[in-house]
Amino acid sequence: MGGVVRVLGVDPGLTRCGLGVVDGGKGRSVTSVAVGVARSPQEDELASRLLTVSTEVERWMDVHRPQVVAIERVFSQHNVRTVMGTAQVSGVVALAAARRGLTVAFHTPSEVKAAISGSGRADKKQVTAMITKILGLTEAPKPADAADALALAVCHLWRAPMMDRLAQAEARAAELARNHRAKLKEAQRKQGADTNAAPGTGGRTR
Amino acid sequence: MGGVVRVLGVDPGLTRCGLGVVDGGKGRSVTSVAVGVARSPQEDELASRLLTVSTEVERWMDVHRPQVVAIERVFSQHNVRTVMGTAQVSGVVALAAARRGLTVAFHTPSEVKAAISGSGRADKKQVTAMITKILGLTEAPKPADAADALALAVCHLWRAPMMDRLAQAEARAAELARNHRAKLKEAQRKQGADTNAAPGTGGRTR
Numbered sequence: 001m002g003g004v005v006r007v008l009g010v011d012p013g014l015t016r017c018g019l020g021v022v023d024g025g026k027g028r029s030v031t032s033v034a035v036g037v038a039r040s041p042q043e044d045e046l047a048s049r050l051l052t053v054s055t056e057v058e059r060w061m062d063v064h065r066p067q068v069v070a071i072e073r074v075f076s077q078h079n080v081r082t083v084m085g086t087a088q089v090s091g092v093v094a095l096a097a098a099r100r101g102l103t104v105a106f107h108t109p110s111e112v113k114a115a116i117s118g119s120g121r122a123d124k125k126q127v128t129a130m131i132t133k134i135l136g137l138t139e140a141p142k143p144a145d146a147a148d149a150l151a152l153a154v155c156h157l158w159r160a161p162m163m164d165r166l167a168q169a170e171a172r173a174a175e176l177a178r179n180h181r182a183k184l185k186e187a188q189r190k191q192g193a194d195t196n197a198a199p200g201t202g203g204r205t206r
Numbered sequence: 207m208g209g210v211v212r213v214l215g216v217d218p219g220l221t222r223c224g225l226g227v228v229d230g231g232k233g234r235s236v237t238s239v240a241v242g243v244a245r246s247p248q249e250d251e252l253a254s255r256l257l258t259v260s261t262e263v264e265r266w267m268d269v270h271r272p273q274v275v276a277i278e279r280v281f282s283q284h285n286v287r288t289v290m291g292t293a294q295v296s297g298v299v300a301l302a303a304a305r306r307g308l309t310v311a312f313h314t315p316s317e318v319k320a321a322i323s324g325s326g327r328a329d330k331k332q333v334t335a336m337i338t339k340i341l342g343l344t345e346a347p348k349p350a351d352a353a354d355a356l357a358l359a360v361c362h363l364w365r366a367p368m369m370d371r372l373a374q375a376e377a378r379a380a381e382l383a384r385n386h387r388a389k390l391k392e393a394q395r396k397q398g399a400d401t402n403a404a405p406g407t408g409g410r411t412r
Binding site: 045046047048050051054074075083084087088089090091092094095097098099104106 | 251252253254256257260280281289290293294295296297298300301303304305310312
């Protein structure tokens with residue numbers, strides 16, 4: 001395995017939930033492992049549909065054993081009914097990952113587009129074409145949800161090192177700020193002590 | 207147990223998930239069994255918070271053994287971030303219920319208000335006051351999420367028989383319509399046969 005990180009990308013949905021497994025190696029090297037969709041019948045009740053999709057996604061987790069599950073972050077500017085179902089699926093997928101102790105990451109559609117195509121405004125066709133090329137696939141993954149899931153996994157692999165570096169830089173900056181504040185306090189304390197030590201000066205007068 | 211139906215009402219939320227167990231007997235008689243909240247720390251990651259809340263809700267299912275789980279239906283007209291978390295919690299709760307083979311029902315806030323207070327526009331205070339009175343509690347359940355969960359359970363107990371009657375009436379109406387269509391078809395077929403049987407009449411001329 002070496003430095004290989006395996007990511008399961010999930011494009012959440014009740015009717016079609018896109019699933020894509022990608023291995024990330026050194027630098028930006030990525031390899032497609034598996035791609036597909038979990039489906040649930042539209043005529044079933046919501047709770048039963050969540051169970052069907054969750055069972056299939058969990059099967060993928062158990063078969064492919066990813067270290068990370070990257071899920072598309074859902075926004076509510078779209079159709080209310082669809083978005084609620086999508087959010088519910090993203091919740092049950094995150095839960096299944098947390099139960100297995102896997103890292104869970106959320107990426108927005110524009111983060112995925114930007115990572116894959118260099119533009120946050122790329123359309124679905126462009127994302128599919130780019131992910132097909134990036135992973136060296138002989139044909140475009142279908143349906144679009146499956147292609148999106150692969151794109152999510154690749155996005156995670158390419159963004160994660162940057163996000164780690166950013167987190168480290170922020171932690172270092174916070175530490176420096178803390179040290180600076182501590183030194184400042186120490187200096188103020190000393191100055192205060194010096195002032196108090198000098199009798200007749202600095203005392204507060206009513 | 208007899209005709210008693212036990213309902214777990216769930217007011218989904220990541221920070222506070224309201225939980226209320228109510229037994230419904232004959233007519234509109236209802237008895238409060240348990241009320242509380244499942245919480246998750248705001249500083250935890252989303253997946254971990256979902257796991258915390260889900261584990262607690264599942265504990266309630268296992269301890270109180272409800273036949274039905276009534277969940278507040280989430281709408282997206284509110285704050286985007288909050289609604290997504292709420293929808294995700296409602297998803298994991300519905301999944302846990304489906305795994306246990308329990309009936310899952312969703313009710314909107316206005317359905318709950320209408321069932322409890324007779325008005326879909328009642329405010330939180332009125333709902334809390336009404337549910338305290340309905341269940342004969344010595345003091346109002348706190349926080350509001352806990353009171354809402356009890357209201358959801360009572361709403362389900364009072365709406366379910368109506369909804370069942372409605373479903374039966376609709377099924378009966380559908381059957382009558384089917385029979386009517388079948389008879390009409392049969393009559394048309396007969397008429398067609400009679401017409402064909404009479405030579406020289408009813409034939410189509412170019």
